[in-house]
Amino acid sequence: xxxxxxxxxxxxxxxxxxxxxxxxxxxxEERVPAAGEGQILVRNIYLSxxxxxxxxxxxxxxxxxxLKLGDxxxxxxxxxxxxxxxxxxxxxxxxxxxxxxxxxxxxxxSDVSRLPRENRLPLVTYLGVMGSTGLTAYFGxxxxxxxxxxxxxxxxxxxxxxxxxxGQIAKLHxxxxxxxxxxxAKCRWIVDDLGFDAAINYRSEKVGEAIGVKCPDGVDIYFxxxxxxxxxxxxxxxxxxxRIVVCGQISQYNMQSPQQVFWHxxxxxxxxxxxxxxxxxxxxxxxxxxxxxxAQWVKDGKLKYRFDIIQGLERAPAALSRLFAGSNDGKQxxxxxxxxxxx
Amino acid sequence: xxxxxxxxxxxxxxxxxxxxxxxxxxxxEERVPAAGEGQILVRNIYLSxxxxxxxxxxxxxxxxxxLKLGDxxxxxxxxxxxxxxxxxxxxxxxxxxxxxxxxxxxxxxSDVSRLPRENRLPLVTYLGVMGSTGLTAYFGxxxxxxxxxxxxxxxxxxxxxxxxxxGQIAKLHxxxxxxxxxxxAKCRWIVDDLGFDAAINYRSEKVGEAIGVKCPDGVDIYFxxxxxxxxxxxxxxxxxxxRIVVCGQISQYNMQSPQQVFWHxxxxxxxxxxxxxxxxxxxxxxxxxxxxxxAQWVKDGKLKYRFDIIQGLERAPAALSRLFAGSNDGKQxxxxxxxxxxx
Numbered sequence: 001x002x003x004x005x006x007x008x009x010x011x012x013x014x015x016x017x018x019x020x021x022x023x024x025x026x027x028x029e030e031r032v033p034a035a036g037e038g039q040i041l042v043r044n045i046y047l048s049x050x051x052x053x054x055x056x057x058x059x060x061x062x063x064x065x066x067l068k069l070g071d072x073x074x075x076x077x078x079x080x081x082x083x084x085x086x087x088x089x090x091x092x093x094x095x096x097x098x099x100x101x102x103x104x105x106x107x108x109x110s111d112v113s114r115l116p117r118e119n120r121l122p123l124v125t126y127l128g129v130m131g132s133t134g135l136t137a138y139f140g141x142x143x144x145x146x147x148x149x150x151x152x153x154x155x156x157x158x159x160x161x162x163x164x165x166x167g168q169i170a171k172l173h174x175x176x177x178x179x180x181x182x183x184x185a186k187c188r189w190i191v192d193d194l195g196f197d198a199a200i201n202y203r204s205e206k207v208g209e210a211i212g213v214k215c216p217d218g219v220d221i222y223f224x225x226x227x228x229x230x231x232x233x234x235x236x237x238x239x240x241x242x243r244i245v246v247c248g249q250i251s252q253y254n255m256q257s258p259q260q261v262f263w264h265x266x267x268x269x270x271x272x273x274x275x276x277x278x279x280x281x282x283x284x285x286x287x288x289x290x291x292x293x294x295a296q297w298v299k300d301g302k303l304k305y306r307f308d309i310i311q312g313l314e315r316a317p318a319a320l321s322r323l324f325a326g327s328n329d330g331k332q333x334x335x336x337x338x339x340x341x342x343x
Numbered sequence: 344x345x346x347x348x349x350x351x352x353x354x355x356x357x358x359x360x361x362x363x364x365x366x367x368x369x370x371x372e373e374r375v376p377a378a379g380e381g382q383i384l385v386r387n388i389y390l391s392x393x394x395x396x397x398x399x400x401x402x403x404x405x406x407x408x409x410l411k412l413g414d415x416x417x418x419x420x421x422x423x424x425x426x427x428x429x430x431x432x433x434x435x436x437x438x439x440x441x442x443x444x445x446x447x448x449x450x451x452x453s454d455v456s457r458l459p460r461e462n463r464l465p466l467v468t469y470l471g472v473m474g475s476t477g478l479t480a481y482f483g484x485x486x487x488x489x490x491x492x493x494x495x496x497x498x499x500x501x502x503x504x505x506x507x508x509x510g511q512i513a514k515l516h517x518x519x520x521x522x523x524x525x526x527x528a529k530c531r532w533i534v535d536d537l538g539f540d541a542a543i544n545y546r547s548e549k550v551g552e553a554i555g556v557k558c559p560d561g562v563d564i565y566f567x568x569x570x571x572x573x574x575x576x577x578x579x580x581x582x583x584x585x586r587i588v589v590c591g592q593i594s595q596y597n598m599q600s601p602q603q604v605f606w607h608x609x610x611x612x613x614x615x616x617x618x619x620x621x622x623x624x625x626x627x628x629x630x631x632x633x634x635x636x637x638a639q640w641v642k643d644g645k646l647k648y649r650f651d652i653i654q655g656l657e658r659a660p661a662a663l664s665r666l667f668a669g670s671n672d673g674k675q676x677x678x679x680x681x682x683x684x685x686x
Contacts, residue, residue, distance in 0.1 A: 055613070062613045227608060246612055260608040265570060266601055269589055270398070270405045274619040277612045 005032040010073045010101035010316055015059035019254050019324065024057065025073060025101075025317045032104045035083045042079035042095060042105050042112070045339055046309075048127040049319045049332040050076070050161075051225075054253040063279050073101040075316070078115075078127050080340055089114065092340065096126050101316050103336055121298060123339055124307050128161055128331045129294055132280050136247060137165035138290040139283040142173075144245045144276050145221040149174030152215050154234055157225035158196065159186035161305070161331035162247060166223045167196050168303050175221075178214050180207070180230060182326040194304055208233040218242075226251045227260060235264040238273050246277035254324055306330025348375040353416045353444035353659055358402035362597050362667065367400065368416060368444075368660045375447045378426045385422035385438060385448050385455070388682055389652075391470040392662045392675040393419070393504075394568075397596040406622050416444040418659070421458075421470050423683055432457065435683065439469050444659050446679055464641060466682055467650050471504055471674045472637055475623050479590060480508035481633040482626040485516075487588045487619050488564040492517030495558050497577055500568035501539065502529035504648070504674035505590060509566045510539050511646050518564075521557050523550070523573060525669040537647055551576040561585075569594045570603060578607040581616050589620035597667055649673025 006029050013026035035041040055062045056074045067074060077100070081093040086109045089095070097112030099105035115126055128134065140162075147153055153170040157163040158179025167177045167190060178198045179190045187199035198214040200207065207230055211219065220242055222234040227249030235244065252258035262268070268275070283290070297303040308330040310319045315334060322328045349372050356369035378384040398405045399417045410417060420443070424436040429452045432438070440455030442448035458469055471477065483505075490496060496513040500506040501522025510520045510533060521541045522533045530542035541557040543550065550573055554562065563585055565577035570592030578587065595601035605611070611618070626633070640646040651673040653662045658677060665671045 063615075249608065249612055252609065257606070258609055260605040262603040262605070263600075265592065265603040266595065269592055269620045269622075272406075272620045272622055272625060274617065276617040276619075277615045279612075279615055282615060 005104070006030075007032040007102060007104040008313055009103070010313070012057060012067050012069055012071050012073050014069070016054065016057055016254075018256055020054065020057070020317065020321050022317050027314070033106055035085045035106060037085050039106050039108055040081045040086050040089045040095075040112075041083040042077075042097075042099055042107060043082045044077040044079040044099055044103055044105060044313075044336045046078045046124060046127055047101060047313070047316060047319075047334040047336055048076040048078075048131070048133075049316070049323060049328075049334065050133075051248050051250040051253060051323050053320055054324070063281065073316075074098060075101045076127065076132065077105070077336070078123060079105070093117070094120075094123065094126075094340075096131060101313065103313060121295065124309070124331075124333060125298065125305070127333060128307065129165060129298055129303055129305050130291060133161045133331060134165055134294045135283060135287055135290045136280040137162050137169055138294060139280065139286070140245050140247050140278055141166050141169050141221070141223060143283070144278050145223060145243050147173045147175050147221055150176070151220035152176045152178065152217055152239075153221045153223065154178050154180070154211065154215060154219045154237075155223045155225075156180040156202075156230050156234075157248070157250065158190050158199065159183075159329075160225060163223070163225055164190065164194055164305065165303060168194055169297075170221075171195050172297065172302060176215075176217075178211075180226075186329075189306075202230060208236055211237045221245065223247060224249070227258075228252060229261075231260065232262050232264055235262060235268060235273070238264075238267060238271055240271045242271060242273045244273060244275035246275060250324065307333055309333045309335050311335050348447070349373075350375040350445060350447045351656055352446070353656070355400060355410050355412055355414050355416050357412070359397065359400055359597075361599055363397065363400070363660065363664050365660050370657065376449055378428045378449060380428050382449050382451055383424045383429050383432045383438075383455075384426040385420075385440075385442055385450055386425045387420040387422040387442055387446055387448060387656075387679045389421045389467060389470055390444060390656065390659060390662075390677040390679055391419040391421075391474070391476075392659070392666060392671075392677065393476075394591050394593040394596060394666050396663055397667070406624065416659075417441060418444045419470065419475065420448070420679070421466060422448070436460070437463075437466065437469075437683075439474060444656065446656060464638065467652070467674075467676060468641065468648070470676060471650065472508060472641055472646055472648050473634060476504045476674060477508060477637045478626060478630055478633045479623040480505050480512055481637060482623065482629070483588050483590050483621055484509050484512050484564070484566060486626070487621050488566060488586050490516045490518050490564055493519070494563035495519045495521065495560055495582075496564045496566065497521050497523070497554065497558060497562045497580075498566045498568075499523040499545075499573050499577075500591070500593065501533050501542065502672075503568060506566070506568055507533065507537055507648065508646060511537055512640075513564075514538050515640065515645060519558075519560075521554075523569075529672075532649075545573060551579055554580045564588065566590060567592070570601075571595060572604075574603065575605050575607055578605060578611060578616070581607075581610060581614055583614045585614060585616045587616060587618035589618060593667065650676055652676045652678050654678050
């Protein structure tokens with residue numbers, strides 16, 4: 001049956017130069033492959049869009065092997081097993097994995113995680129708070145940032161999928177939390193709904209001054225999702241033995257010659273700062289520990305989140321661009337096909 | 344008797360702008376003070392000159408309180424107790440402390456350390472390998488850098504007082520060690536005498552390329568004493584989970600608007616690098632641990648060092664300038680008065 005279905009795919013057509021363009025991707029259609037012995041065929045339901053996708057498309061080796069032109073664009077998806085010839089998977093199982101920008105994918109099971117069959121949270125959470133987004137916030141803040149009660153935590157991209165969780169987890173650890181976002185509506189959301197202590201609109205305020213006003217005791221932890229001038233401004237307010245968690249640098253990814261200028265390296269030395277980068281894949285061996293904590297907080301209503309779901313695989317390139325414009329409102333997903341039991 | 348002697352001093356006359364000038368300091372002479380109850384009078388024998396002195400003179404609060412104009416210039420010295428009205432010190436005891444650019448100093452004992460009365464190493468070592476210089480190398484490399492055997496350690500200012508020890512301690516821990524220095528003679532010294540595996544002359548070689556050639560397996564630890572372009576070049580070669588130990592930034596101290604430009608922050612993120620600054624005073628509670636290890640290595644002939652001793656307190660400003668020109672040849676000291684039993 002599947003062999004008659006069409007598998008729609010986005011392939012990498014050009015390595016993006018600067019801003020992502022639709023022409024960097026090529027739409028292709030081919031027959032849905034059949035699962036061989038030991039394989040599963042997954043129908044993708046949701047595709048996660050993340051700033052790091054821009055790095056994956058760069059043609060350079062990053063923390064994952066470089067993509068070649070013509071490859072299916074790499075992406076994390078949530079899907080349902082439609083055919084299983086693998087002993088550990090059943091038809092109807094739900095999985096997440098790096099299955100790409102396509103409607104159907106084959107897997108030998110080694111590159112996917114099966115969702116729990118019972119007591120599940122809403123499906124989309126497994127691409128958000130219960131997925132690599134949540135684990136990024138959890139391990140980045142707690143393992144790299146190491147917050148103590150009473151400390152001030154500053155977060156950039158604070159209304160983003162990772163930043164919004166970082167702020168809430170920091171609040172759960174007794175910190176004062178200030179978030180940087182790009183609109184008044186997002187500022188209101190993180191303060192009024194998520195419980196941040198203060199927000200800074202980096203588009204309308206002078207960031208350095210605003211940090212001084214809203215972090216009167218300085219910054220003990222800066223959780224950086226953006227890099228660039230905001231990273232430097234945060235360094236200008238960093239306290240003795242402060243920590244800078246380098247999670248992402250979205251301000252730099254579209255630049256042809258990314259360059260980070262620090263006017264405050266002096267303070268870095270004087271204040272004995274630690275700046276440490278991490279990528280969530282380093283913590284996957286400890287994923288269970290993080291997911292148990294995150295699930296409990298979600299069930300207790302202590303972590304709030306929003307999803308921004310665009311309909312249709314054909315809109316995946318546009319959805320990725322939204323992240324760089326900051327026009328997404330919550331964790332950005334593309335819905336590729338219907339959830340089971342829905343349509 | 345002391346009241347008749349003259350105490351010569353250098354006071355801060357201007358906050359240096361850019362390069363240090365003689366006019367930033369003012370020579371003054373006053374009577375040697377008498378030790379009050381609970382005090383000791385110390386005659387300074389050696390003054391240590393260190394790049395960080397430039398920060399102390401800046402008029403800005405650093406990791407120590409700011410100096411004011413007219414204050415005696417701050418400096419670490421080694422001296423001999425000439426009068427003691429303190430129960431824990433005897434006449435003839437040798438001490439180190441931050442006693443300033445002057446011939447005589449009073450102390451209540453809280454800001455000095457007494458040298459061992461027996462089994463002493465050469466006096467100058469207590470301002471070098473057996474002092475804050477040695478502890479800086481020891482704790483910076485081992486606690487912040489955390490070297491493992493087989494790793495590549497790159498050190499800047501590698502013929503300097505700290506860098507030369509860092510390289511040798513890294514060798515003792517089984518690392519491959521490459522040093523950056525500013526002359527062919529220093530390159531030869533660190534390779535031929537100190538046992539570095541390779542040296543790079545940053546004045547005559549293209550640093551980025553040379554690092555690539557001489558660190559063919561990349562850089563696991565970069566011990567930074569200089570900042571600026573060399574720090575960026577080292578970051579361009581840093582390995583997965585590499586560590587950058589920020590010990591000093593001598594290239595920046597004389598700049599009016601110090602600015603650090605990184606072209607390789609991308610690599611910082613992708614390779615999950617940790618960059619951490621430290622100042623040895625954070626480790627003083629653990630000084631004994633470091634000094635025991637350092638003394639043993641010195642006694643075993645495993646750590647070599649050189650001193651560059653300028654005669655006469657009047658030449659202290661010039662001696663400090665030598666550090667920034669890189670014209671010192673070993674740990675820079677000024678001899679203020681004679682060692683006991685010598686003159």
